Amino acid sequence: MPDTLTPTLDRHIDGITVRDLLTNGSGYGMQPGGSPLAAAYRDAGVEAGADPVDSCADDWLVALATLPLAHQPGDGFRYHHGFGILGVLLQRFAGIPVEEYLRRVVFDPLGMPDTSLFVPEDQAHRLPAAYRHGESGLEEAEPLGGGFYVGEPPFDTAHGELVSTAADYHRLCRMLxxxxxxxxxxxxxxxLVREMTRDQVPESVKTPDSFFPGFWDGIGWGYGGSVATGGEHEGRYAWSGGQGTDFYIDPDGTISVFLTQVELGDAMWPVLGEVQANAASLLEG
Incomplete structure (x- = not known):
């Protein structure tokens, strides 16, 4: 194994590059609500969401490949699906399960024992419940100490999501x-770290329909996360995941990690904003 990890970012996958996947520029991804392509994603069973994946990686990839691209690779921005494709690609490239590969080259070297595609059954008591906002308030989406992420998955989840802890998350952020x-x-x-944490998306791609309204106001995208391109926190590398995880890394080395286990939505954005503001004020104090 080399002393450092330096992937080749221009490797082509039927016209889509690894760079396209890292920058959400592949043409696959979340579509504007109500559009015919959004309906097609839903009908194909590959719509983005906070729920666990419900099909194996190969079946998911085959279903995704039946859909047209929203734009030519590199000519637009569509969030989410590129990371699932990267998981499948990494597994095929490594020749071993992506869980094992990540354990060998990232999690173990960085001291991240609690980051995985699943929680071992003997550690299930440490897994909190997950929630979403419903008509009557918070509704349980995944039970305390149970649900999809407890025990080895019933199928290949190379395209799935990781579970982790604040301590493990902090170790990854500290390295960056x-x-x-x-x-x-x-x-x-x-x-590579400098490339990860600078804006990689051209201005022509930052269109109102590429993500939610106002997203591009003072924000760009690096490799795998957003980058503040101006304002008080210029240079901040950050992201808020669908299940209410939030982190940022400032150029001065300041790190914030906040895990809510509540699906993101209108009720959660003000909470994340308040936490970020309070973290900054605590540091200033």
Whole structure:
């Protein structure tokens, strides 16, 4: 294994590059609500959402491939599905389950014992419930200590989501904040970290229909996360995941990790904004 991890970003996959997948530019991804393509995603069973995946990686990829691209690769922005495709690609490239590969090259070296595609059954008591906002308030989406993520998945979830802890999340963020170094030793190529954390999306791609209204106001996209392109927090690398996870890394090395287990929606955005503001004020104090 090399001392640093430096993937080839221009590897082509039928005209779609790894760079396209990292920057949500593949042409696959979340579509504007009510559009015919959004309905087609729903009918094909590949609509994005906070619920666990419900089909194996190969079947998911085949279903996705039946749908047209929203735009030519590199010519637009559609969030979400590129990361699932990357998981399948990484597994095929490695020749071993993506869970095992990530464990070998990322989780174990960084000291992230609790990050995985599932929670071992003997650790199920540590898994909190997951919620979403419904008509009557918070509704349980995944039970305490149970649900899809407990025990090995019943099918290949290379396209799925990870479970983790605040401590593990912080270790990953700390490595990025330290320019790719972990406990003083090289881990990621510093040039790659700089590329990850700068805006990679051209202005022509930042259209109102590419994501939710106002998203591009002072925001760009790097590799796998958003980048503040102006304002008080210029250079901040961050993202808020669908199940209410939120992190940011500021250029000065400041890190915030906030895990809510509540599906993102209109009720949650003000909460995340308040947490970010309070974290900043605590540091200033």
């Amino acid at each position: 904040a330290d320019g790719g170094r972990h406990e003083g030793d090289p881990f990621l190529d510093p040039d």
